[in-house]
Amino acid sequence: MDIDQFVAKSIGLWRSMRSGHSLAFQQFEDVLSTISISAAQENDPEIINFLLTNKKADSSKISSPFKMTWKAESDWNTEEESVSSGSCILIPLPVSSNAGLLFRSVGYAEEESAISEYLFLDDGTFILNTKYGQSIAEERIWFASENLRCRSSIIRTSSGTGILQTSFASEVRKIQN
């Protein structure tokens, strides 16, 4: 698996069931959401803008940039329903066939832009490591079938010693494009 194949397999509209585990408090959070993943053009104004303000990304070497939008409905705060939504540009910069960097306009663990390191395991599992200001996230994404993507995450304290929370999402594709 390389990043172009991975992005191509991820394109579509996905219905996600996601469970978050707060380890210290043994609390569960179950969230249903919709995630849309679409290919972006390398000359998309958002991409060009992001690359201009993030000098680390060499625009001649990026590959398969894509966009994600999501809309989530949480089981917390049922009286005042908590709905979160957002969108994000993701720009891969391969350094070899199975590893590279991924630039994100909005982070996963914290809402700041982020640079992740990615690699593929020998069975095609995608592993993404991201350092934020206050935390470190490890995400894993693998395809159980063409239309089921599994995604786990582990969030550690920035010192790397404590683990704050984990999560797992089952993502079922509803529409392919």
Add this chain to the structure above:
Amino acid sequence: MDIDQFVAKSIGLWRSMRSGHSLAFQQFEDVLSTISISAAQENDPEIINFLLTNKKADSSKISSPFKMTWKAESDWNTEEESVSSGSCILIPLPVSSNAGLLFRSVGYAEEESAISEYLFLDDGTFILNTKYGQSIAEERIWFASENLRCRSSIIRTSSGTGILQTSFASEVRKIQN
């Protein structure tokens, strides 16, 4: 990672947060449970008995047999509280340093004895594939740290085409031995 190292790292008393996702009905099931994993002696009567009735396991080639007991408390049926518990013997039979068979006296997806195939990915992730009468299970176990084990599962129909449910457990070790 080989099976002996993996079993040694797994010994202890673990507190598990597990979320099950029923994909067709988009239902969540969150379960807290306690899991105890202990090494078994190769001359343990339960092991000898199991090997006698399961001719496929060559007793001279088994390695690091272990026992698991678990006690779970489900969020379903809150009026009539649903508690499940059980125990199981697991007997690895390595065929190479990173792959082999695993005999279980009680299966994971169905309550029958089962023979699984296991392999380790290059980062040490343990993958276990099991065919039952009515279903096929893929489990993945990996260590996020010495005291946090992550475990995911995917249950398919026995024809392999439909995916019935997924689950994810965050297991925190409370006692090492």
